[in-house]
Amino acid sequence: MLLLHISDIHFRAPDCLNPNLDPDRYYRTRLLQDVRARVAELGAVGAILISGDIAFKGVSEEYQVALAWIHELAAMAQCPLERVFVVPGNHDVDRAVILRTPAVRNSQAAIARADHDRREREFRTQISDGDTSRSLLTPLAAYNDFAKLFNCQVYLPDHLYWQQDLDLGGGVILRVHGLTSTLLSGLEGRNDTRESLYLSPLQTVLDPLDDVVNLVLCHHPPDWFMDQDDVNDAICGRAAIHMFGHKHRLRTAVGEGYIRFSAGAVNPDRNEPGWIPGYNLVDVQVSGFGRERILTVDAHLRQWQSNPDLFRPVLTQQGESVLRHIIRFPGQERREAPTLALAAMPAAIATAEPVAPVEAAVASPAWERDADVGAAMGDASTRNLVFRFWNLTTSQRREITLRLKLISRDELSLPEPERYGRALIRAGERGQLNELVREVAQKETR
Template identity: 35%
Template sequence: MLILHISDIHFRKGEVGSAMDPNHHLRTTLLRDAKQQCEQLGTAPDAILVSGDIAFSGDREEYQFAQSWFEELCREVGCDVSAISVIPGNHDVQRDIARKPMIQAAHKDIKDTDAHLLNSKLRGYLEDEDTGKQLYGPLENYNNFASQYLCSLMPPNRTQTERRYKLNDGSTLCVTGLNSSFVSSHADKERSLFVDPASFTLTNEYGVTHLVFCHHPYNWLANGHELADHLGDVSQIQLFGHEHTNRIELHRDRVHVAASAAHPDRTERGWEPGYNLLQLSVRSENGERLLDVTAHVRVWQNRPGQFIAKKDKTEDYFFQSIRLEPWEPQKAETSELAGSQPAELTTGPVLSATEEDASMTSLRALSLKYFKLTFSKKLAIAGKLNLLEEDDTKLPDFERFRQVLLRAHERGLLGEFESEIDKFDA
């Protein structure tokens, strides 16, 4: 399985797409390099994981550009746009909204809470309809963008993303994205942000390897020590962004990857754009199951300007084998070992009951088509197929149309749903 990991792109309104875009050459070179690397590895990415800071100021125009660029990235590396999963970073927060007195008061109340009472405090805020919306309000533009990838977030039941893949031996890779930006604002500093209690529900499962990606590393989280301890028990691969400094830590039972920024500010000390490619494979040796992780860290060099491999001593990659618990596929599973196709796609309890892999793949592809339509066209399709319910009026647009898509799936109407979309595209 191949994973492309990219972080901190910072698409900035007024720069991207302009005649004087300072990062146009950098982005174009990244696309070319990613294409060449995938060709050399002999495969397209099975997953593209974007660990936050897609936008610079959470502006709608920045996400419009991001959508187009992600489509171009997927064309270059040879995968479908449905391979993309995203999580938010602090630059995906609309700071003008996060500055509002009521939101700042909620942030202060959370930050002032004693550590042993923190989970209870966070649950109280996120489980309450009004305060949950308040904390997530600054992420609305991000959520409108993330909805097309089925990665939008909404408390209390969907505060992280999850997607499952088949590994080469038939076992499962569970990819979970955590939200560390729901208490983010202009006042951010180390140890001032949080992950919510749902992040601590990740648990060991028979035949499941866990990969977790999060924007902020542990040192930026007030509950970072607790998260590090928990993920150390359950997660074999951990990916982070935010600090714009690439770092690979190879531990006995896990691999920790800190990403370079795809678009670091050019005035930053140690300016070094980059991205990562991770190869995963399970093998047996002397009766043990081993997860082989090969990390290709691509970093920018100047004069001549190009992406090159970051070396681990003499090697152009970093490698670690992690021992996994014993596991054997059930007889019913042995006929399904078809590489690393998505086994299950979930972004919360609503999607976790999905029965067929093929239907989930088509649902994700359909979501990309549906969310490209205008508001009025999405509404017209929902109305024609009777997919709207009275309570939907209380929901933000991204959530209302997500529910419409899920109802079409639940009621066996995806064929009719796609036909209606195609009528507008014709």
């Protein structure tokens, strides 16, 4: 599967609102053209992973322009919009909200100022309380309204981060963990500094299930967290692929069991030292069986150069344009190769259609037995349903979810991204996705 990893696009109002007066549009257009050329060479992109800083001030008009550009990017990448995934960055936080809202500052300060040995407990307390959890998310309101289209919105405490599953074939799932690194971003209206943020062990469980490859998508790299050592150890030990943004520097790092990418920035500030736009294309393949199974990661790192203006490959120390890293990925011993029925399992989860067992002696994969419903809803048909659902009017969404009892009347007061995010998860949990499809289709034809 070919993954397109971009970060730090920085759609900045008012500049981005008029394409004829947007000095950064040129570089974004060149990136689109380069993606189109690479896809002609490498094949269609299976998923687009955006590691934050989509906007610059975290306001709604910036996301309107961003969404239109993401549509263009998906078309060039030959990737369905249902396969776009996003996490927030510090520029997706509306700091003006923090400055004018004491409740936000108080909630952030309670976590930041807690003693080291009590911070996790204080974090749990703040995100579990209805009032303080809403305060922490107020600066992300515009981001959440944008991210809901991709089923990547944040709500607390039960959607602190998201998981989505992608099928790598051969009975193997790539589980993408979209981590939220920004709950303390903009503390007291200040710029973030290293070790000023907090991730918490709640986001780094990264359960090491058989037949699941964990991928972490996060805006801030570990050295920006108060709990950086714990975060780094957990991610390195539990995830094979790491994708970060924020630093505006295109870099890779490899270990025995992982590979780490920093995406650079689609649009770094043109006045910053070392200004070089960049992005990554990462091809992930699984081969072999049982104890001989390996994960092969081929990285195509693309970086801007001027005169002539184009994106070019970043070469390895050996002068090669592709960085290859092989990770051992042992699995359960099988008497034969996984069959097509196993590879088709993710769709079966979403549609609730029974799939005949391949063979009584072959255990079903752990990801199929234990997958979180939210992760299993990464199936393409289900994510297409999410897009269609959000394209309905507010009254239509409310009517459908109340009729199917996916929300209660008390929950009508919740912000829309949380209200209907919960409803969609419940539809998956209760086996009501087919009912929801029918209801949406009826509304679409009126």
